[in-house]
Amino acid sequence: MSVTERVIHEQFPFWKKALALELPELGNRTIVFVGCGTSYYLAQTLAAAFNLNGKTALAVAGAEWILHRAAYVGNRTDLTVVGLSRSGESTETVRALRESAAAGMDTLAITCAEDSAVTRAAAKSVFIETHAEEGVVMTSSASLMLLAGLRMAGVDLDESVITDAKTALQKIEADGPRLIDGRSHFVYLGAAALYGIAAEGALKLQEMSLSYSQFFHPLEYRHGPISLVDDHTLVVLLYTPATREEEERVARDVSDKGAAVIGFGGAGDLSIPVGGEGLARALVMLPALQLFGEQVAATKNIDTTAPRHLTKVVTLA
Numbered sequence: 172m173s174v175t176e177r178v179i180h181e182q183f184p185f186w187k188k189a190l191a192l193e194l195p196e197l198g199n200r201t202i203v204f205v206g207c208g209t210s211y212y213l214a215q216t217l218a219a220a221f222n223l224n225g226k227t228a229l230a231v232a233g234a235e236w237i238l239h240r241a242a243y244v245g246n247r248t249d250l251t252v253v254g255l256s257r258s259g260e261s262t263e264t265v266r267a268l269r270e271s272a273a274a275g276m277d278t279l280a281i282t283c284a285e286d287s288a289v290t291r292a293a294a295k296s297v298f299i300e301t302h303a304e305e306g307v308v309m310t311s312s313a314s315l316m317l318l319a320g321l322r323m324a325g326v327d328l329d330e331s332v333i334t335d336a337k338t339a340l341q342k343i344e345a346d347g348p349r350l351i352d353g354r355s356h357f358v359y360l361g362a363a364a365l366y367g368i369a370a371e372g373a374l375k376l377q378e379m380s381l382s383y384s385q386f387f388h389p390l391e392y393r394h395g396p397i398s399l400v401d402d403h404t405l406v407v408l409l410y411t412p413a414t415r416e417e418e419e420r421v422a423r424d425v426s427d428k429g430a431a432v433i434g435f436g437g438a439g440d441l442s443i444p445v446g447g448e449g450l451a452r453a454l455v456m457l458p459a460l461q462l463f464g465e466q467v468a469a470t471k472n473i474d475t476t477a478p479r480h481l482t483k484v485v486t487l488a
């Protein structure tokens with residue numbers, strides 16, 4: 172078993188600790204979540220969760236925030252900027268926090284690195300303990316930053332998320348491999364708060380298995396990208412309860428064109444249970460999506476401990 176796969180299975184004791192962590196309130200300013208790669212995709216889900224729970228939030232990629240901030244917020248500075256970073260050292264996220272603080276914005280870092288550049292750059296920080304040996308591909312830390320952020324958004328999480336995530340993980344572990352054979356075109360679909368999770372699933376698969384993967388909003392996929400679907404395609408559809416019927420139609424469309432469908436929280440050739448109907452399902456899905464990347468990597472004999480061209484931290488000179 173690779174380091175990455177072991178960490179995916181061993182993340183749950185850290186979830187238990189994070190469920191008990193004391194977290195700050197974010198106040199009433201518009202919240203901007205900033206991060207890079209995985210951390211940016213988590214930012215997207217968290218912004219949606221805050222909006223759905225009555226606060227105004229947006230997600231901006233770290234580089235965009237430092238290079239093109241006005242395109243997102245004009246000249247506003249009455250903002251709370253929340254930087255997400257496992258390592259605490261990604262240059263764009265560090266600079267985003269530092270420059271936002273200098274411009275008079277409130278700043279908070281959410282990180283798995285207690286003493287790091289982001290904790291020094293932000294006025295406040297939330298440190299979440301994770302697995303010491305996580306390796307290059309971000310798995311446990313991503314789940315933990317999402318867990319903390321969802322709690323800050325007011326999502327009521329308890330230990331049932333651990334049980335539900337383990338159930339989803341066991342299901343994909345047992346039944347995922349039978350769907351992979353002959354599939355080389357991977358598409359992740361998710362709406363609203365699950366769009367960021369779809370993006371993260373696609374990124375995990377890319378990083379771990381060096382496969383091409385794409386992500387779209389479910390109904391948006393029919394506007395062009397569906398032309399690529401054939402019997403080499405595998406669609407991972409993350410269902411949003413309120414729009415299940417529309418999404419089932421997309422599943423039937425791609426299925427008719429030859430795709431295999433894994434439905435998280437809904438219908439598919441393989442259906443993965445994700446617990447309840449609320450925002451907790453975003454978190455519950457994550458470990459199973461992480462493991463699916465590992466499973467595709469295994470079919471290609473790729474060791475996910477040290478994926479090609481990847482480093483744990485990307486810094487700019």
Ligand SMILES: O=P(O)(O)OC[C@H]1O[C@](O)(CO)[C@@H](O)[C@@H]1O
Pocket residue numbers: 207208209210255256257258259260261264307308309378483484485
């Ligand atoms: O959360 P951090 O440490 O800032 O790092 C984000 C990094 O994680 C990755 O998503 C790798 O898993 C990279 O894309 C990105 O550089």
